[in-house]
Amino acid sequence: MMIPFLIAVGVMCAITSLLAVIMVIADATIGNYGDVTITINGEKSVTVEGGHPLLSTLKEEEIFIPSACGGRGSCGLCKLKVLEGAGEPLPTEMPWLDPDEVASHVRLSCQVKVKNDIRIEVPEELFSVKQFETEVKAIRDLTHDIKEVRLKLIEPEGIEFTAGQFVHFEVPVYALTDEPVYRAYSLSSGPTEHGEIELEIRYVANGICTTYVHQHLEVGQNITINGPYGDFYLRDTDSDIIFIAGGSGMAPIKSILHEMARTGSQRKARYFFGARSVRDLFLLDDMKALEEQLPDFRFIPALSDPDPEDHWEDETGLITQVVGRHVEDASQMEAYLCGSPLMIDACIAVLREKGMPEEKVYFDKFS
Amino acid sequence: MAQSPYLSRVQSEMRPGVITQDGFLGNDHRELQEILIEDDATVKRLNTTHAAIAARMHELMEAGAEGLGLPIDVPPHFEIQVDSVRGKLPCPFMGGTIVQKLNTTVFNTRLGREITYTDLNIHMIEEHGFYEGRGSLFRMPPEELAEILEMDLREPPPEDEEGATPRLCVRKDDHDF
Structure with missing residues (x-):
């Protein structure tokens, strides 16, 4: 009775040990992709250690692809063309890719594992x-x-x-x-x-x-x-400009305005900045100085819910309402928007109502 | 009853670092099935449904979205801010749902209490009866949601309406967990 039991236990132990050995060997061989070659834009080749995501592999080679989620496939920013060697897009990529992108071999570089030689296209501007x-x-x-x-x-x-x-x-x-x-x-x-x-x-x-x-x-x-x-920058035209921002959306607009002042821009510009109350406003002195430096610039802060103690006598209401009150005809203007996607979508709708062509609206959504 | 392979797969998707940095389970080491059952029982005890809770969250999110990213007052005594964070999140229940990372913060000025939830929370509560594990950053205890969002719990839950009854898992191929 005891001997068959011990034999059974022994056999089980032997099988388990054998499977463990096989797994260790497999991990060291199948999982080891060795050196692989990445050919970039048909011109440059780099040899890298295989088995790692394309995004981080390129970063090691000092080629930085935009990504806001740290490679988890949740921001959709790290798109690249992988022309050869990466197989079909993974289910984790599909929500981010439209049919045209799939057809032209666009992939999320954080989801593509470099297992063999691949050919990729990297936009030239990313090399800088x-x-x-x-x-x-x-x-x-x-x-x-x-x-x-x-x-x-x-x-x-x-x-x-x-x-x-x-x-x-x-x-x-x-x-x-x-x-x-x-x-x-x-x-x-x-x-x-x-x-x-x-x-x-x-x-x-x-x-x-x-x-x-x-x-x-x-x-x-x-x-x-x-x-x-990023491609959010002031286009080189003579059109009148509408800037719209809220919160930290101030940052790129401020940079653009300072550059306009430095280069002596003569363009007419109106900057609508949305905040809830006075305590949410900032850089007012900076904006005042820009009003003096630029020939036709006005900063228009608007408060959606000023506190009574703010004694606010300027613009009130949602930024969309304020833009609607100030802009009659936007058909010859261009707009630069930065802030919450909710604000941007609502402002785009107002600008369209005012006649602004869609291609003249440039925005940087926090999304 | 043993947890189904499907729920085990979902549970592994909920681990830290898979979909989100912190995962969905916090320091809750129970099986997902147990978490779902306990919260489902709480919701029944509250005389409501997952769908009704999700509907209230959605209603307040929509009211707050009128602020275009800024906090606004919503009657009777809420201050709500709806804001976006860069990116989207897939639902860990693997149904292919992807939602924008939209955060809704509801401050109940009468109670002096606040709760922040995402669009993914609304989806997971409505479709999967999942309120996240204990200790998770976005854990939404049903009783706390009902209290802060001031749900009317006097009416019986609409069990006869399709899709309104409490559900633990909507995967048609895997109700048996």
Whole structure:
């Protein structure tokens, strides 16, 4: 009775041990893809260790692809053309790809694992994206929930960007994250301040990066960023301009306005800025100075719900209502919008009603 | 009753780092099935349904969205801010649902209490009766939701209406968990 039982236990142990050995061997061989070659734009080839996501593999090669979610496939920003060697799109990619993109081999680079030689296309402008080591030079409260962070560039010492673009800010490991994560923030400083940059970061409850910046970041600390990214910039035309922003959407507009002042722009511009009450307004002195520097610029703050003690006598109401009151005919204008997607969608509808062609509305949604 | 393979797969999707940095289960080490059953019982005890709770969350989200990203007062005594965060999130229940990362913060000025929920919370409550695990960043205890959102719990739940009865899992191929 006992002997068959012991034999059965022994056989089970032997089978289990054999399976464990097979798994270890498989992990070391099947899972080891060795060196693979990535051919970029048909011109350049890099040899990399296989088995890792394309996004992080390219980052190791100092090719930075925009991504706001740290490679989890939840932002849809890291699209690239993978012409060969990556198989079919994964189910995790499909929500982000339209049929035309699938047909032209667009993939989410964070979801593509580099297992064999592949051919990819990287937009030329991304080759100018660099990683920068910086030091926090100053942190300033702009409002109760927005901080201005000034970073001194250490290596490289300067950055070339177009006013309106954004960078990725690396949040180091801390209580809310067990690995570094990146978040995108628009540059609020002007592009001629090569050695330093400024960001405006609004606190979002439970946000990994905003919590870090608002509760942990200190002057003197080293921070890694990469950039610049984005196609939100002032188009070179003579059209009158409507700027619309709310909250930290101020950042890229401020950068654009300073660049207009520096270059002596003569364009007519109106800047509608939405806030709830006076305590949510900021950089009013800066906007006043820009009104004096630019020949035909007006800053129009609008409060949706001013406190009685604000004694506010200027524009009130939702930003859409204020824009609607001020703009008669937008058919010959162009607009630059930055802020909450809800605000942007509502403003686009108003601008269309006022005759603005869709292709003349440029926006940077926080989404 | 043993948890079904489907719910086990869903539970593994809910781990930290798979869909979101912190996952959906917090420090709750129970099986997903147990979490669903307990919250379902709470909802029944409250004399309401998952659909009714989700409908109230949706109603207040829509009212708050009128503020275009800014906080606004909503009668009788709510202050609501609806704001977007960059990106979208897939539902961990693997039905192919993807939602915008839209945060709704409801401050009940009468109670002095606040709750923040996402569009994914609304979807998971409505479709899956899931309120996240204990200790999760976006855990929504049903009784707390009902209280802060001031749901009318006097009326009996509309059990006869299609889709309005409490459900633990809407996967048609996997009701047996």
